[in-house]
Each structure stands twice: as C-alpha cells, then as structure tokens.
Amino acid sequence: MDRLVRRAPRAAAVVVAVLLLGLPPFQSSFTLSLLTQALVWAMLAMSLDILLGYTGLASLGHAAYLALGAYSVGILATRHGANFWVTLAVGVALAVLGAAIFGLVALRATGVYFLMITLALGMVVWGLAHRWVSMTSGDNGIAGVPRPRGLPWALTGALPFYYFVLAAFVLAFLVLWTVVHSPFGKTLVGIRESESRMRTLGYNVWLHKYIGFVIAGAGGGFAGVFWAYYNGFVSPADAELATSVEILLMVALGGRGTLFGPALGAFVIVLLKNLVSVYTHRWLLILGAVYIGTIVYAPEGIVGLLRDRLKARGRAPLRPAPSP
C-alpha cells in the first residue's frame, strides 16, 4: 500500500497535465483567461513556497517581486517598444536584484520579525510604484501593455496566449522541482526543521537561506512578467500588501512544502474570486468559509490533507495516524 502513497502524486500529475493540455481548446475565451490567470498566480505561489514551505520563512513581501517583473514589462513594452525577451530578462534581473538587496536586510531576522521586515520592504516597492510618477505613472498605473512582441507566434487569441503561459508555468515548475529535489533543496528543508543542527553539521545556513530567498524572488519576477502581459495593465495594486497576503494564503490553502499545493491553492482562490462572485455577491462568505475550513480541518493545506488520508489508508487501521 505504500506504493499507493508514492504513486498518487505521479498519477495526479499526469491527470493535471492532460487536463491543462487537452481541455482548453474546448473552452470559451473567458474560461481560458481565468485559467491563464490561475497559472500566473500558481507560479507566484510556488515560488513563495520555496521560502514558506521549504525554508520555513513566512514572507509578506512577495508582491514586491511580482511588481518588479510587471513594471519592467509595463515600462519597457509601452514606452520603449521592447520585445518579450528583453522584458523577461530585465524583469527577472530586477527581481533578482531586489531580492538580493532585500535578502541582506530581511535574513537578519526570523519568525515574526522576518515577516515584519519583508512586509516593510514590500511597502518600499509599493511606495516607489505609487510615488515615482515619472517612471511608474503613479497610482493611475500603466495601461495598454501590448501582447508579447518578438516571438515567432502572434499570441493574439486567448488560446495561444494560454499555451504560452502554460509553457512558462511548466518551465517554472521544472526549475523549482529541480531546486527542491536537489541537495540544496534538502538542505533548506533541514534548515526548516532545525537550523542549529544544520549549523552544527557545518552548513552555511545564512547563505542557503539567502540563495533560497533570491530564487523565490526570481520566481516572483518571472511570474510578474506574464502578469503584466496577461492584464495589459500594471498598477501599484500589484505591489499592495493585500496581494502579498493573497499569495501567502494560496500557499497555505493548497499545502506548503509541496509544489502542487500552492499551484492548487492559486487555482482555487482565483476561481473563487472571479467565478463565484459572478453567481453571488456573498462570495466573500464562501472564501472565508474555505479559509476557516482549511485552518481547522486541513492545517497542512489541501494537498497535505490528501497525503495524510492516503497514508492513513495505507497503514493498519489500529495504529494511530502519524502526527505531523
């Protein structure tokens, strides 16, 4: 029965891949753009999970990297006619640079203090977006971001753009998957479990955390680039605290410490916000109920809950369920 536990993620991955690849051609462009949006948020949530899930650092500043990536596109594509590759390179580079600087400050602290410092640093980026009007157009935002230029495909319709973002998502997933399954990723988990033990074993804990922090930032910037192209619009709302909180909630809802979890959380929240609110103005109640339900019944998130269920089924019923 242990095989079941090991095989379940693989089976799920195959099912998800088939759905993501095969269903879209039969969907309306409205549904397609919701799926595209969910993929972008999934990239954001997965990158944040490097910090929250794998390293055990809760950051409230992830929207900063989203904004750095998005504003790179907004500014370069509308004012300088830059092509996709330039905006992607600059967007990710800026996010890496931002994370490299912020990491130096934030990683001096842990726990709540880390949370507060990342929050403050996130607000710095929001402040720049809001106040540096000549560069960012202030709170009016930058409108009219065109679809990616300089690619062999035109990407005009909703379907080509969906596959374009899906490809980016797969790339992000593979990179992050490689990171978390590498010795480096295992070291991060070790740090999460016991920082002092890792230090005693001779690991440079700070450097590992720092690199993890920068990778998460780079992932945020990468997603931000696609966010700007998807919306055609960039504004300080992208850098807001509420956005950071939302990404954090996606990770918590889906299940931190897994890559599937945050992606799933992103899908659930994007669909709840956009689709449920079409049917009822009381959608906030439903969203709230989902959060509370998760905290009470699935503190490890949806994926964590499924994993525990599978494990519980695999074991003899007499033995108590393993405590997390």
Add this chain to the structure above:
Amino acid sequence: MARKLTVIILAVLVVIAAGLPADAQKGPIKIGVISPMSGGAAQAGKDMVNGMQMWLDENGGQMAGRKVEMIVEDSQGQPNIALTKLQKLVERDKVQVLVGELFAHIGYAMAPKVDEYRIPMLYPVIAADDLTQRKPAKWVVRTGWASSQPSHPFGEYAAKVLGYKKIVTLGIDYAFGWEVIGGFQKTFEENGGQSIQKLGAPLNTTDFAPYLSQIKRDADAVFALMVSGSALRFPRQYQDAGLKAKFPLIGGGTTFDEFVLPSLGDEAIGGMTPLQYSAALDNPVNKRFVAEYRKKYGKVPSYFSETSYTSTRWIAEAAKAVGGDVENREKFLEALRHVEIPDSPRGPVKLDAHGNPVQNIYIRKVEKKDGELWNTVIHTYPAVSQFWKYKPEEFLKQPVYDRNFPPCKYC
C-alpha cells in the same frame, strides 16, 4: 385527428406570437455594470447600482421599446478582477453597453480593452482628467465629470468672492487628489491668490494630527480634499485641533458629499465645496428625484446615485435616437456622444468635443436644516467645461495636474 391537432397547434402559436412584443426576436438590451460591490468602496458601488435600478423601475424596465436586462458584476475594487468581469460581460453575456467603476486606475486599465471590444462603455463616476484630455479612448463615454472641472470655477470664487489671499491645501496623496487641488490652485493663483503650502496625506490615513500641526498660521483658509473614509474622520479632527475657528474649511466636492454628510456632525457646518451636483439643488426634477430615492432606499442620494441615474437615462436617449438598434455599435456610440439632457437632477448636461460633460458647477455650503446636513447651493456657474475659460488646445499643452504641477511658487 391530425388536422385538428395542426389547427390547435397553429392557434396556440398565433396566440403566443400575438403576446410577444414586436421586436422580440432581438431580445432585451443588455447593460453590463461593473462596480465595487464588496470591499472598501462597496457602499458607493451600491449607490451606483441603486441609481440605475431606480431609473429602470420608473421606466418599466424598457428603453426604446425594448426590455432592458442589467447584469451587475463586482469588481472588488481591484483592476485585475474588473478586467476579468469586463471580459465576462462582453463574451459570455454579450452585453451591448457597459457602465461602471469608480477608481481612476481601473478606468485607465479598462479603457484600452473597451476599445478592443468596441462596446460603448459609460464612466459615470471615474473623473481622471486625462480620460477626456490627453489619453482619450474612443469607446469610453464619460457622463460624470473631470476631477479638476469643479475646481477651476471654485479657485476663482475663493479669490474673488470669498476674498482669500493665502491658502494651504491638504489632500489625499493620489492622482485624483492632486487633480482636484491642481485645478483649484491654478485659477486661485491666476486671480491673485497664493497657495502657500501643499500637504499630502496617504490614502487610508486615520490620524491627520501630523498634517494639521504643520499648517502655516498665516493662511486665510484651508482647502482639504478628502474621500470616503478620510472624509468621515477629517472634519472632526480639524475641529478638535482648534483650526475650524481660525481657518475656514473649504475643499473638493468629495470632502462633504452626500455620501458622507449623514455620518458627520456639526463639525461639518460651514464647509464649502464645489461639485456638479447637490442633493439640495432647488429644481423640480431633483426634488422629485431626492424624494423618490429616499422613499425607495431610505437615504439621500449621493452624486454616485445621481450620475448613475442620469447615465441610465443617457443610454435610453441614445437607444431612442438609433431606434432601438443598439446592435449597430458605431451608430449607437455616435448617438451616445450626442445625447443632450436638458433636465437631469444635476441640471443640463451634454458632452464637449473631447467627450467630457459640460454642466453646471455648484458652489455648496454645508448647512443644517431640520436636523440634517445639506449642501446648500450658494452660487451656480452655468455650463462649465473641463477646460474652464481656457482654449482646449492651449490647456492640453500643460501637463496633467499632479503633486508638482502647478508648482508651489509661494511655499
């Protein structure tokens, strides 16, 4: 038997057909509405929907002889949600006309998409100057106002009639705030006044003490631009700081609009602001509108309600002008741009060549009548354009008003 059945079926069909309106094959006119129905701006969003619903109810839910279906979507006050809802309304619901929103940045975000979809969209509230000045969108029809539009006449009024020489401005630090203040500063200074200090407080400021204590003591008055949440708190703090007795409080229209007045106390009395509407406007159309609105929704209509009410009529007038053929979008858009309403609650309205309403601007003073606060109209500037007395071409050469424009020469 078969023949009998055929006759019966035919008879039934004839009865059904006779019962249908003449142009039933066209279906209803669908109006898509995007407004914040949850989050911080939900109340204003509801005021907007109420205004629209009221017009429809009064007119049997019909425009140009066709039934009207209104589909309301919640933008949650977020640009990306608003864009998704815009797409939903256009692609899934196939609406023929859109109405919506409140926030300037969402207006800017939607405008290019609206042009892409080629569906006319009315902006009854969004006031960002450049939407009808330096960055116009073909398919966006503004039926509300431009931020600096009421400020221009008011700057002149403050200098000439009120006789103020030196003014301190304190505004919410975002684009709308600076546009309102910029328009005021420009005409105030051109009429001999001096703006001696420009203070900006972040949106969602709860404690204004740090700003109030900075106010220069040689000012004649303070011009404050507040919105919703800050408008609720500011007048009391201004009075508690002992400033009300020393410096009269004037400001932008939203500082004392009908949206916040019921929640304010005597501290608001005397506040003077300009806007294109006041619930206290003394004309028969408005009196009826206010009475009916109160009966229906239990409160005084705000400018959000009035502009949405008038915008709904706007759509109806345009639909009538094209004989109900709103499916012909180019023609419908043309008709929307040429609507003239001589008797809306706020007074006569029509669009200028740049697509912004030309309308009366009312100088209003908060007074207490029968235990309620009202914006009594003390002066009317008739038919004010967004360009005031300037030539549009010359006006458009200057940058849009912001934190640094006009510069604070006398600070």
